[in-house]
Amino acid sequence: MAITSANQLELLQTAEAVAREKMIDPALVVEAMEESLARAAKSRYGAEMDIRVKIDRKTGRATFTRVRTVVEDDAVENYQAEFTVEQARTYLDDPKVGDVFAEEVPPVEMGRIAAQSAKQVILQKIREAERDKQFEEYKDRVGTIINVLVKREEYGNVIVDLNPGEGVLRRNDKIGRESYRPNDRIRVYIKDVRREVRGPQIFLSRTDPQFMAELFRMEVPEIYEGIIEIKAVARDPGSRAKIAVISYDSSIDPVGACVGMRGSRVQAVVNELQGEKIDIIPWNEDVPTFLVNALQPAEVSKVVLDEEAERIEVVVPDEQLSLAIGRRGQNVRLASQLTGLDIDIMTEEQESQRRQAEFEERTKLFMDTLDLDEFFAQLLVSEGFTSLEEVAYVEADELLVIDGVDADTAGELQARARDYLDEQNRKALEAARALGVEDSLVEFEGLTPQMIEALAKDGVKTLEDFATCADWELAGGWTVENGERKKDDGVLEPFEVSLEEAQAMVMSARIQLGWVDPADLDAAEEDGEVEEAQA
The missing domain is CATH 3.30.1480.10 (NusA, N-terminal domain)
Structure with missing residues (x-):
């Protein structure tokens, strides 16, 4: 031709x-x-x-x-x-x-x-x-909801018609009890779009938390207009969900707006999600207050927040424990997802027993180390003293406010505490030297004898060894494995060394060894400040 x-x-x-x-x-x-x-x-x-x-x-x-x-x-x-x-x-x-x-x-x-x-x-x-x-058309639509036609089902995955092309609703992205037949029209959330050799792969979802958020955005005009913002969403697909909202207009109730007249707005979302129960919660910047809201309908007596460990302890009345935990732990799990914190729930009785155990433990500590009778030791604990260091180095005036303690008694208490601590330091240093610790580490500023002994037991015996440590190896930290947060124990964690303090000590050791030039650090800090100012 x-x-x-x-x-x-x-x-x-x-x-x-x-x-x-x-x-x-x-x-x-x-x-x-x-x-x-x-x-x-x-x-x-x-x-x-x-x-x-x-x-x-x-x-x-x-x-x-x-x-x-x-x-x-x-x-x-x-x-x-x-x-x-x-x-x-x-x-x-x-x-x-x-x-x-x-x-x-x-x-x-x-x-x-x-x-x-x-x-x-x-x-x-x-x-x-x-x-x-097709890729150009859908890459910018990630995070939106589209209506699609079901074509077929393959090994539990639903293939839908995008006209042109196909999308995949994988088995774990379907709400559990849903089943589809060819030509069924369904709503799906565009979760991800990837460019692959065989063509763009468009992954869809009906279980993603943002699917529910987008449904509320469609049903509630105030969310679409930005008057109300969805701050967090947690779902147990097909069963229960929690959504946290905040209003930027004081005249509009965010929860009421999302519920709608006679529950019409939230019911439309519930129907789309196959009857999934939805708790709408007012968001609050104060984490403990927000958590109390998130654990509804359970009542909370007290909240103790540990920001560094990203953990929170919640105390509830005895009769509210099962309600706070929920069926199969559902309520507390969703509240944890919503706040981003690990939550420990205990009853008032359990907390009382724990406090009593701590009280007895500290009382015994003061009795054994300071040679005090039980009444006097309990008096110290009741006044808020928790360690020997506090007794030894606190201002004498703070001891004088205790009933029955005069200047001589306060001086004697502090002398006993310091003598005991000095003896413990001497023993710890001897133990560390017996393990082969060098003077370079002993003389390093910021480490106590007990810390040096703990480092020696972990194989850190020289300043060079210490300078090669990572901050989390010293202070501890958290890692996520398979979606679960796991605790990494630090060598100096029992001494309440924070991550920032560990970073500062390691960097100081590296500067002392000549591994790092302080001028480079100053320049880096200045660059960081400039970038922050520009941002």
């Missing part, structure tokens, strides 16, 4: 028809035709030749051109597509390296095999164009 005047216009007509059918740019189809014709020409003139084809967008005329590039004398690798400066003088007036010489060659006649090959190239290009179009 030769490209003659009779079928020149057919190229453009075919390109337009295919582009219209596939809903892609006609220029892409023409480019695919140009590439297919170039391949056919190479099979006729030689694969090593650089043959290019240009189709006129108005007349449909295909121009076949052979291109040769001027290269250095010793750089010629393909004699059919490259030539030297000397050889190029035959064709060009003043050739230079990099110049290109193009000459038109006669059009080729396409046999059956060449035509079939050209067809495959065009089809491949069209498929790639369709995939690119």
Whole structure:
């Protein structure tokens, strides 16, 4: 088949028809035709030749051109597509390296095999164009809800029609008791769009917490307009969910607006989620207050927050324990997801027993170490003293406020506490030296003898060893494995060394050893301050 005047216009007509059918740019189809014709020409003139084809967008005329590039004398690798400066003088007036010489060659006649090959190239290009179009269309729609038609089910995964293309609603992204039949129309949340070799993969979900958030955005005009904001969402898909909202208009109740007249708005979301029970909670910047709201309908007596460990202790009345935990731990689990904290729930009786145990433990500590009777030791604990260090180094006036304690008694108490601590320090230092600790670590500022002993037991015996430690190895921390937070114990954690303090000590050790230049640290801090100011 030769490209003659009779079928020149057919190229453009075919390109337009295919582009219209596939809903892609006609220029892409023409480019695919140009590439297919170039391949056919190479099979006729030689694969090593650089043959290019240009189709006129108005007349449909295909121009076949052979291109040769001027290269250095010793750089010629393909004699059919490259030539030297000397050889190029035959064709060009003043050739230079990099110049290109193009000459038109006669059009080729396409046999059956060449035509079939050209067809495959065009089809491949069209498929790639369709995939690119689909990816570009959906990549910016991640996080939105669309209506789709169910096509089929494969191994528990639902394939839906996106027209064009397909999306996947995986088994774990379906609400448990839902089942679909072909041609069912459903709402789904676009969770992720990935570009892959076989085409864009569009992953959909009905269990994602943001699916529920988007449903509320559609049902509640105040959320859509930004008057009410959804701050957090936690779901147990198909069973129960909690959503935290805040209003930026004092005249609008965020919970009431989300519930709607006679529950119409929240009921529309519940119906879409197959009867999933939804607790709408007012969000609060104060974490303990927010948690009390999140644990509704259970009543909370007291909340103790540990911000560093991201844990929170909640005390509830004895009869409220099962309600606070919920069926199979559902209520406390959703509250934990909503606040981003680990929650320990205990009854008032359990808390009382724990406090009593702590009281007895501290009383015994003061009795044994300071040689006090039980009454006097209990008096110290009742006044808030929890450790020997507090007794030894507190201002004497704080001891004098205790009933029955005069200046002499206060001095004697502090002397006993300091003597005991000095003896403990001496024993700890002896134990550390026995384990092989060097003076460089003993003399390092910021480490107590007990800390040095703990480090020695963990194999840290020199300042160099200490300088190679990570901050979390010293102060402890938290890691997430398989979605669960796990505690990493630190060597100095029993001594209440914070992560910031551990970082400062390690950096100080590195500076002392000459591993780090303080000037570099100052420059880095200045850069950080500048970036922060710019932000």
